[in-house]
Amino acid sequence: xxxxxxxxxxAARALLDDSEDAARRAIDVPGxxxxxxxxxxxxxxxxxxxLSVRDQVVYTGPAGWSLAVMGVLGALALAVTAVVIxxxxxxxxxxxxxxxxxxxxxxxxxxxxxxxxxxxIARAGGGAPELVGVVSATLxxxxxxxxxxxxxxxxxxxxxxxxxxxxxxxxxxxxxxxPVDGLLWLLLVGATGFAAAAVMSARTR
Amino acid sequence: xxxxxxxxxxxxxxxxxxxxxxxxxVATLNSLGPGDSLSFTRLxxxxxxxxxxxxxxxxxxxxxxxxxxxxxxxxxxxxxxxxLTDVGRAALTTYRRSLAAILDQP
Numbered sequence: 001x002x003x004x005x006x007x008x009x010x011a012a013r014a015l016l017d018d019s020e021d022a023a024r025r026a027i028d029v030p031g032x033x034x035x036x037x038x039x040x041x042x043x044x045x046x047x048x049x050x051l052s053v054r055d056q057v058v059y060t061g062p063a064g065w066s067l068a069v070m071g072v073l074g075a076l077a078l079a080v081t082a083v084v085i086x087x088x089x090x091x092x093x094x095x096x097x098x099x100x101x102x103x104x105x106x107x108x109x110x111x112x113x114x115x116x117x118x119x120x121i122a123r124a125g126g127g128a129p130e131l132v133g134v135v136s137a138t139l140x141x142x143x144x145x146x147x148x149x150x151x152x153x154x155x156x157x158x159x160x161x162x163x164x165x166x167x168x169x170x171x172x173x174x175x176x177x178x179p180v181d182g183l184l185w186l187l188l189v190g191a192t193g194f195a196a197a198a199v200m201s202a203r204t205r
Numbered sequence: 206x207x208x209x210x211x212x213x214x215x216x217x218x219x220x221x222x223x224x225x226x227x228x229x230x231v232a233t234l235n236s237l238g239p240g241d242s243l244s245f246t247r248l249x250x251x252x253x254x255x256x257x258x259x260x261x262x263x264x265x266x267x268x269x270x271x272x273x274x275x276x277x278x279x280x281x282x283x284x285x286x287x288x289l290t291d292v293g294r295a296a297l298t299t300y301r302r303s304l305a306a307i308l309d310q311p
Contacts, residue, residue, distance in 0.1 A: 007223060007224065007225055007228075009218070009304055009307045009308050010308065012218070012223060012228060012304055013304050013308060015225060015228055015229065015232075016228060016232050016301070016304070019228065019229040019232035019233055020232045020233075020235065020236050022233075022251065023232065023233040023235075023236035023251060024236050026251045027236060027237065027243075027251075090244075090247055091243055091244030091246060091247025091248070091250075092237065092241055092242075092243055092244075092247070093241065093242050093243075093244070093286055094237075094238065094240045094241035094242050094288075095238060095239065095240045095241060096237070096238040096241045097241070
């Protein structure tokens with residue numbers, strides 16, 4: 001069927017499907033680069049910290065250079081996140097934008113609270129380096145795990161649940177294994193979770 | 206089940222939507238979440254249409270009640286947002302059903 005516009009019904013359906021796909025690709029926040037960036041932060045950051053403590057006969061805590069590496073990789077991952085989300089959501093206004101803003105705020109609020117809790121636990125334990133090491137490594141992982149799992153519940157993205165579940169396993173196992181072996185566990189399980197989530201996200205996009 | 210070709214002749218595609226540019230506009234706005242709107246410049250960027258062309262088609266869709274265009278601010282700070290109305294969403298659903306009725310016949 002064709003008419004004065006020259007648009008057949010076949011062409012119209014194809015155009016409709018293509019337009020909806022193109023719009024979703026333009027507007028939806030792509031998960032793969034975000035999971036990828038944070039996976040690199042996770043592997044590189046926790047990897048550097050683990051390298052700096054793995055040979056300590058008496059645990060004294062991570063070296064300053066390793067924390068600096070983690071900080072730089074964290075800043076880069078944050079920058080990637082800001083650019084990717086900013087590009088996708090530019091010009092989109094309404095409930096989705098507000099939900100995105102609250103989601104973005106959930107991260108600093110949760111991490112700030114997590115740091116206060118970590119300081120409190122460390123103080124209560126007399127500031128023992130092992131205790132500080134375990135709490136400061138696993139508590140942020142648990143915060144991320146909870147936020148990702150809630151994200152999956154709200155938006156239905158299975159990749160978020162995979163990443164969240166992996167980080168929950170990483171955090172709980174890391175706490176049981178102690179400040180040195182626990183870091184290696186956190187690094188391996190967490191990075192695997194991020195990689196799996198990135199692959200899933202790329203495939204479903 | 207066979208379909209009488211005379212029934213197909215009765216299936217009409219909404220002429221407001223059934224042009225390439227307006228079909229793309231409606232499909233793009235339909236991809237937004239409920240209650241969301243899209244800036245004019247972003248919509249133009251996604252569709253790759255000229256501003257004049259987009260304004261012309263948006264006006265036609267607005268007249269039909271399918272699209273809501275809201276303008277705010279003045280001068281350099283002026284901005285327009287576009288969103289599909291409930292009437293527009295319903296029209297797209299009907300359009301999609303009409304397409305299916307035409308195309309999905311044995």
